[in-house]
Amino acid sequence: MSKEITVGFIGNPNCGKTTLFNAYTGANLKVANWPGVTVERMEGAIKEHNMTIHVVDLPGTYSLTSYTMEEQVSRQFIVSDQVDVIIDVVDASSLERSLYLTLQLLELDKPMVMALNMMDIVEKRGMEIDLHRLAEILGIPVVPVVARKKKGIQTLIHAAVHQKQAIGPTTAGINHKPLSIHDERVKEHAMVYSKEIEETISKVEKELQKEYGLKDTRWHAIKWLENDNEIKEKYSLNVDFDSDGYETEIINEKYDFIQALLHEVLLGKKQKEELTDKIDSYIMHPIGGILIFLLIMLAVFGLTFLLGDAIKGYVEIFIDWLIGISTVGLERLHVSAWLIDLITEGVIGGVGGIITFLPNIIILFLALAFLEDSGYMARVAYVMNDIMDKLGLSGRAFIPMVLGFGCTVPAIMASRTLESKKDRERVMLITPFMSCSAKLPVYILFSGMFFGKYAMFAAYSMYIIGILIALLVAWILHKIDKEENTNPLLIELPMYKMPSAYTVYIYVWEKVKDFLTKAGTTIFIASIVIWILMHIGTSGYTVDVSESLAAMLGNILVPIMAPVGLGFWQICVALIAGISAKEVVVSSTAVLFGVANINSAHGMSSLMTSLSALGFTSLNAFCLMLFCLLYIPCIGSLATIKKESSLRFTIKMIVFELVVAWLVAFVVYQLGSLIL
Structure with a gap:
């Protein structure tokens, strides 16, 4: 195995990527409780497992559909061959909004680990997350961490190194069991779509392999069907299907999957505290x-x-x-x-x-x-x-x-x-x-x-x-x-919190x-x-x-x-x-x-x-x-x-x-x- 690997931290804005990066590298980067602060990728290096691990802190993004400069930086790096292992940093206290990006990352079919951050906040709210079932459904290791207290960071980097040795995310030693609603469909992916969409994805994949010799084409095929401008311009295909695109259907099915997943792994979910709603009713009033x-x-x-x-x-x-x-x-x-x-x-x-x-x-x-x-x-x-x-x-x-x-x-x-x-x-x-x-x-x-x-x-x-x-x-x-x-x-x-x-x-x-x-x-x-x-x-x-x-x-x-x-x-x-x-x-x-x-x-x-x-x-x-x-x-x-x-x-x-x-x-x- 190479004595050097590159690990990319990616996640939604305000999920704790920079705090986690600081925990490993000791860098004093600015950490703010709003999106758009980290607008360049930050790099550092640590020594673990007798190897040099290059860690890269990417700008926050909600998906791999890039619009802003910061989203483009994250996408270009994460889909390139520069990254060996993806660490998907997820705010455990806001699991629902984080999983959309997770599902897109899984479609890249790259070695990947989920860092379930802010677990201390989850516990304070009286909630529980079934980590075993979450890892089982997604087919990747899920490591609970508290970045600001440096809890779980050694386990996380160990899991990342281990994933580098695996062929792909589904061969990382986890018996993948998809949700019951997908049991009759494709088993090799965590997220599968309706029969019509899956058949169209396969059709586009074959064309991408035939015309451009691409491997690992699932992500490219899905983005092509979503009418992603960059992918469409780069890969021109003559594929006929009865739709102007499947963007809306793909997004809706992803969120359906997320809801089904949350139902299985998230326990004791509470409504937003009444105090927060009351404060926001004043603070967010138009005048x-x-x-x-x-x-x-x-x-x-x-x-x-x-x-x-x-x-x-x-x-x-x-x-x-x-x-x-x-x-x-x-x-x-x-x-x-x-x-x-x-x-x-x-x-x-x-x-x-x-x-x-x-x-x-x-x-x-x-x-x-x-x-x-x-x-x-x-x-x-x-x-x-x-x-x-x-x-x-x-x-x-x-x-x-x-x-x-x-x-x-x-x-x-x-x-x-x-x-x-x-x-x-x-x-x-x-x-x-x-x-x-x-x-x-x-x-x-x-x-x-x-x-x-x-x-x-x-x-x-x-x-x-x-x-x-x-x-x-x-x-x-x-x-x-x-x-x-x-x-x-x-x-x-973000939820109000004591700074x-x-x-x-x-x-x-x-x-x-x-x-x-x-x-x-x-x-x-x-x-x-x-x-x-x-x-x-x-x-x-x-x-x-x-x-x-x-x-x-x-x-x-x-x-x-x-x-x-x-x-x-x-x-x-x-x-x-x-x-x-x-x-x-x-x-x-x-x-x-x-x-x-x-x-x-x-x-x-x-x-x-x-x-x-x-x-x-x-x-x-x-x-x-x-x-x-x-x-x-x-x-x-x-x-x-x-x-x-x-x-x-x-x-x-x-x-x-x-x-x-x-x-x-x-x-x-x-x-x-x-x-x-």
Whole structure:
């Protein structure tokens, strides 16, 4: 036997594939309680049974009929010769919806094992599954596992290795006994159809073998009869039968089989808990559900401000101490004044000003992780389906938008869950309007300085405005295209559950790690560059910032930005620097105005005094927040957009979002100037 095998994990979204993959490989991948998170196949390797076992985590899919990019990734891999053993990961608590994919996988006639995951939830609900009978009917090993507790994973991988030695799934040492309703039909397959369909399948199989020399043709024949576009284009056959296709009949018979199977193997099945129904009656109400979502997000940002501000005071004290001790130490070492200024104001002041926002960032991600893993966010997408449908998009398009509250990069990648290229491009166009966590420091700083006790509401308004602008843009594009949405929302509504502490930890830690990494690289470099630009002029080193390269660069943009309330060269330079990362707007502002520890009470007071002296008011601050909300996303997001689309689309998107940001800020500033 080969010393290497490849095992593919496949299953419905939210069935625990990634958790199982993590249990084997130790990889810290994101695990969320909604579909469409794993949009690429992830690979790892483990050593077991004196061999190297390559494990592949595939995107979630409900069937092998592929529409979206993620479904295509799973199908192409699983039907290829790359996979030696299929591990069908099934959510035992939702067995009925999982078995449709299982039956399609069995038709591939490849070595296969079922991983019956979440068995602990089944037990808690007072249900039982007859594992012996389930394995007997399907003709494959069925291994109970609890992926998040790593229970049963050694047995599962042992069964997978054993299956590699078998000729096919029905020769794995199990005496296959089909359901009684099929006893008079074909015995070599777990799922058999009516006599008419089976005869037609045989006819198509013979033609496939004759015309294309295919082996193991049952799956191809069934897909051909289902009018699968890919199979029909690849294998052109001249087969006559009295039907336009058997897709509906095949689907119906599969579900009939599933119902018969459940009747035999599932014991003690209970109705969905009344509490869940009661919660959903409010949360999924067409109008009330949207209001509840807005209130929940308001509460999230209330916590982000109130609790975050209470904690960040300690971080500010540390930054002040670090600046003070660094200044004293460098002076004792007789370091040049310009270098001391660069280190304390440029580096520590710039980077430290961003670090002080860390408590707010952690609280935001804790709240988002809790909402995702509890099962709530999938319901938000469902509630938004009617609105998205009127915009020519599926409710599924709202998932990347919600992901955008955390980070634009994974949100852009999640657009792969959409079926058409046009839908994906629309979502990539509007998703950057969401307020990602990188924009939060800008909101906190300027709302805190200029809006006092209403700071939280000023910052929260950015999140609402971002959503409204995104929906408005989508509506306008829909009206221009004049196309109806033909892709209805198909999304799993998972059972409510208490979020996993480990899942929340992984989610928050990955985000915090990204934030700290950005502070130590992008923001660090940007702070130094801004300081250098401020102290270098046409004649060399200068202490007069008005003669610096930064001032020259900013003054070029002042006439363009003045109509939107941002005609200050320092602000223009900060916005340019913010393209590297939105947090850099804050760190650059600190460096440009020479404010150390900008998020402290003293730092904010000093900055507000400097800005007020320039004529910068609360209206200017609001327009700055608006412009940061809507203008070009960060370099990382732009690179992801280019990868997911094209250079031409990315350039068009940059121009479009600059125009939108300028126009919105222009309208607000001009109207505000008339009113205030």
